[in-house]
Amino acid sequence: MRIKSLYITLTLSVCFMATAVAQNPVVQTWFTSDPAPMVCGDRIYVYTGHDEDNADFFWMQEWRIYSSEDMVNWTDHGSPLDLSSFAWADDRAWAAQTIERNGHFYWYICAHSKLTNGMAIGVAVADSPTGPFRDALGKPLFDNGSWDNIDPTVCIDTDGQAWLFWGNPTINYAKLNDDMLSFKDEVRQVNQTIEGFGAPNMKERQRGVKYKDTYTEGPWIMQRSVYPTDKKGRKAKKAQKLYYLLYAAGGIPEHIAYSTAPSFEGPWTYRGEIMPQEDTKSFTNHCGITDYKGHSYFFYHTGKLPGGGGFGRSIAVEEFKYNDDGTFPIIHHTDEGVSPVGTLNPYCRQEAETIAWSKGVKTEQNDKTGVYVSNIHNGDYIKVREVDFDTYGNADAVTSGSPKTFTATVASALQGGCIEVRLDSLNAKPVATLNVPHTGGWEEWRTITTSINTAVSGKHDVYLAFTGKKGPKLFSFDNWRFNR
Numbered sequence: 001m002r003i004k005s006l007y008i009t010l011t012l013s014v015c016f017m018a019t020a021v022a023q024n025p026v027v028q029t030w031f032t033s034d035p036a037p038m039v040c041g042d043r044i045y046v047y048t049g050h051d052e053d054n055a056d057f058f059w060m061q062e063w064r065i066y067s068s069e070d071m072v073n074w075t076d077h078g079s080p081l082d083l084s085s086f087a088w089a090d091d092r093a094w095a096a097q098t099i100e101r102n103g104h105f106y107w108y109i110c111a112h113s114k115l116t117n118g119m120a121i122g123v124a125v126a127d128s129p130t131g132p133f134r135d136a137l138g139k140p141l142f143d144n145g146s147w148d149n150i151d152p153t154v155c156i157d158t159d160g161q162a163w164l165f166w167g168n169p170t171i172n173y174a175k176l177n178d179d180m181l182s183f184k185d186e187v188r189q190v191n192q193t194i195e196g197f198g199a200p201n202m203k204e205r206q207r208g209v210k211y212k213d214t215y216t217e218g219p220w221i222m223q224r225s226v227y228p229t230d231k232k233g234r235k236a237k238k239a240q241k242l243y244y245l246l247y248a249a250g251g252i253p254e255h256i257a258y259s260t261a262p263s264f265e266g267p268w269t270y271r272g273e274i275m276p277q278e279d280t281k282s283f284t285n286h287c288g289i290t291d292y293k294g295h296s297y298f299f300y301h302t303g304k305l306p307g308g309g310g311f312g313r314s315i316a317v318e319e320f321k322y323n324d325d326g327t328f329p330i331i332h333h334t335d336e337g338v339s340p341v342g343t344l345n346p347y348c349r350q351e352a353e354t355i356a357w358s359k360g361v362k363t364e365q366n367d368k369t370g371v372y373v374s375n376i377h378n379g380d381y382i383k384v385r386e387v388d389f390d391t392y393g394n395a396d397a398v399t400s401g402s403p404k405t406f407t408a409t410v411a412s413a414l415q416g417g418c419i420e421v422r423l424d425s426l427n428a429k430p431v432a433t434l435n436v437p438h439t440g441g442w443e444e445w446r447t448i449t450t451s452i453n454t455a456v457s458g459k460h461d462v463y464l465a466f467t468g469k470k471g472p473k474l475f476s477f478d479n480w481r482f483n484r
Contacts, residue, residue: 023337417468
């Protein structure tokens with residue numbers, strides 16, 4: 001009996017330790033796929049698809065947005081765009097990407113078209129990175145009845161020319177006009193060759209031939225300035241522009257590979273794998289790349305959330321450094337993810353849906369409240385990282401003194417429960433306990449304050465642990481803050 005108890009204790013400890021260091025998948029409240037990062041101001045935004053729970057195919061109805069200032073705490077902005085936003089679409093809200101131009105944000109999507117019964121490319125527009133978004137055209141941007149029209153990716157070159165690529169198994173591309181809503185000329189196809197992509201176009205591939213690699217889907221286009229080196233390893237003094245096309249490759253299951261070119265029109269040269277096929281629990285992959293606060297990040301998706309898999313995918317991220325010649329290193333998926341590049345201020349309002357890691361909870365949204373945390377049960381929790389109790393807002397405005405109270409805005413249609421505030425460990429003794437009463441409904445909000453029973457200083461991971469009656473949903477949770 002003692003041996004069994006010891007085994008259970010050790011098993012729980014190992015599970016907790018694994019959770020404590022995990023940062024991937026980035027979002028745990030919903031299944032999210034096909035990440036498309038975009039930096040705007042001092043925040044990084046990631047636009048994602050949404051795999052439905054318990055799905056047996058890519059039955060996807062909406063797109064979602066998440067953002068962060070520190071790469072570890074991610075704020076859920078809900079779903080400002082879904083299939084109902086496009087009168088011409090009726091199914092399959094698949095991979096998409098957003099880009100900013102002249103103060104407007106253009107979200108290029110693909111969906112099943114009622115008009116032609118194929119997949120089509122559409123575009124929504126907003127004046128803010130989180131919306132509200134609207135269908136910019138009232139019709140598809142491109143719709144020829146083909147099932148190849150998926151996974152749009154967009155980039156604005158340094159000369160101001162915007163490009164749009166998409167397709168599976170073809171690679172289609174076109175120049176966009178300055179309005180970002182129309183094509184400057186005709187839609188063309190990249191001629192896939194063995195030299196450019198490891199294999200020729202799909203129709204030219206020969207049965208029984210083992211090719212070096214094969215383009216499949218999920219393109220991501222980008223451009224960087226690099227300093228090439230000569231045969232002696234000497235770096236050039238003048239930078240050259242290098243164009244990249246990253247993509248899911250190899251068929252099913254997929255890995256991530258890439259090609260480069262001197263322009264978006266080629267000629268393309270196959271460069272090899274970036275993320276090899278690994279045990280990610282997902283037979284697809286889809287990447288997005290960006291630089292943020294002096295770091296380079298590779299976003300992708302896995303099926304590694306509980307209940308996840310090939311149709312229940314979740315976005316993840318790894319930091320990497322380019323090789324001196326501009327090529328990519330091999331990037332492996334990890335559970336640890338990335339390190340923080342900022343801190344969280346506990347003395348201003350923090351949305352409950354700003355989360356580094358969570359267990360059990362979901363998020364919901366409405367027009368009045370926005371996004372909030374729901375589906376809270378006994379034993380669930382939220383963790384936020386790098387909470388800095390000594391620095392108020394920024395490093396130049398240092399204040400002193402321990403927080404005296406903790407405040408939260410909550411709602412409950414039943415008996416409520418408790419929020420136990422714990423530091424650095426889910427098993428730590430609470431520094432505060434906030435009692436959540438019956439408020440009259442799941443969206444009947446009440447702001448409640450409770451005392452903090454010990455001095456708090458320095459940086460901590462903060463766990464908001466939820467307790468109450470076992471079984472029923474306890475309460476909804478909108479925001480929180482510490483108070484001096």
